[in-house]
Amino acid sequence: MGDQVRAKKHLGQHFLKDESIAEKISNTLTLEGYEKVLEIGPGMGVLTKYLIKKDIDLVAMDLDSESVTYLEDHFSDTNLQVLEGDFLKFELSDIFGDEAFAITGNFPYNISTQIVFKTLEHKAQIPEFTGMFQKEVAKRICEQEGSKTYGILSVLTQAFYDAEYLFTVPPSVFSPPPKVESGVLRLKRKADFSLPCDEKMFYRVVKTAFQQRRKTLRNSLKSFDLSDKLKEDTIFGQRPEQLSVLQFIALTQKLENDAISTH
Known part of the structure; x- marks a missing residue:
């Protein structure tokens, strides 16, 4: 050798x-x-x-x-x-x-x-x-x-x-x-690394948003079946790179709550 x-x-x-x-x-x-x-x-x-x-x-x-x-x-x-x-x-x-x-x-x-x-x-x-x-x-x-x-x-x-x-x-x-x-x-x-939202959903939101990173979230996240009320939220006028990690977590929570209230 x-x-x-x-x-x-x-x-x-x-x-x-x-x-x-x-x-x-x-x-x-x-x-x-x-x-x-x-x-x-x-x-x-x-x-x-x-x-x-x-x-x-x-x-x-x-x-x-x-x-x-x-x-x-x-x-x-x-x-x-x-x-x-x-x-x-x-x-x-x-x-x-x-x-x-x-x-x-x-x-x-x-x-x-x-x-x-x-x-x-x-x-x-x-x-x-x-x-x-x-x-x-x-x-x-x-x-x-x-x-x-x-x-x-x-x-x-x-x-x-x-x-x-x-x-x-x-x-x-x-x-x-x-x-x-x-x-x-x-x-x-992080000391607390558990997310205050569903982890799979969080991954899906982040990946879906960045797959069309030039679009606003209102357009890139259409597949999440957003209610009209949720679409008015100002966060959906932003593009994914403008959101911090904490904002992505908050966004996931909004989508979860929206799904619960509309179905």
């Missing part, structure tokens, strides 16, 4: 080669409220090496069997657990049961947004999430209302987590260098 793992384009792999940045990413975890950490896409373990020094139970998951073999060889004298698998398809309860865990990593760009959506599905178990994305994706997740890049990902994530954009990483610290800058963020779950 050679001493290097080849970066595979189809897996979206860009290996981080800058030690100081690896260390900086490892320190984005606050270690508050969990003892277990899942690292996604460890590659050749440049971030793993700093995570393993912390007082945590660390599991590294990679889809690339070459990386898995490399990590098993190079971390054999540590308590690192290495798993070969696709995070998006993996049954998370098989890793940590129902215990709380954080997620971190230098995420493969081609699945990074899906990683966030899967985290949201398991938010009851994931109090913290940090890691590296394409810069524009990291910025979008953390964006506030009023911006062109504010969208489904921003609203759904920030309904449950406080999102903070931490720092930007240049292409030159990767092998091979990606064509874009990268960005590191931290998501810390």
